[in-house]
Amino acid sequence: MDGLTHGLLQRRHGDAQEVIERIALYVLQREQIFADSVQRDERIAALAPQVAALVIIAEWLAYVEWEGYASARHMKFDSMLAQLSTTLQLPLLAEQLQQAVSFQQFEALRPVLFAALLEHVQQHVALFP
Secondary structure (H helix, E strand, O other): OOOOOHHHHHHHHOOOOHHHHHHHHHHHOOOOOOOOOOHHHHHHHHOHHHHHHHHHHHHHHHHHHHHHHHHHHOOHHHHHHHHHHHHHHOOHHHHHHHHHOOOHHHHHHHHHHHHHHHHHHHHHHHHOO
C-alpha cells in the first residue's frame, strides 16, 4: 500500500479536488490512456469498476471546470451519475446532482462529492497506482 495514491492521500493538505485530479491522472498515465485515443472510453471502462468510476467522475468534473456546469450537464452526465449511483453506491447524491440545474446548486454539492470520492479511493486504495 505504498503507491502514489497512498502517498498522496497521506500528505494531502485539504484540497480534495487536486487530490482526485492527480489520482485520475496517475491512473491514465499508468494505463497509458491518452486524450487522443479513439478507444479512450472503452479502455477506461475496462479498468476495475472502482477505478473506472473515479476516472469517469473526475473527467466530468474537469469538464465542468473547462466548459462550465451548463455544458457539462450535456457531456457524459448520465454516465457520471450512473457511476456515482451504482459503483460508489450514492444514489441520493446522484439524484441531487441530477436535480441541480444551476451552478450554485452544483457548488453546494461539490464538497460532498469530493469527500465521497476521497472516501471511495481510501476504501479501494489497493486498486489505484
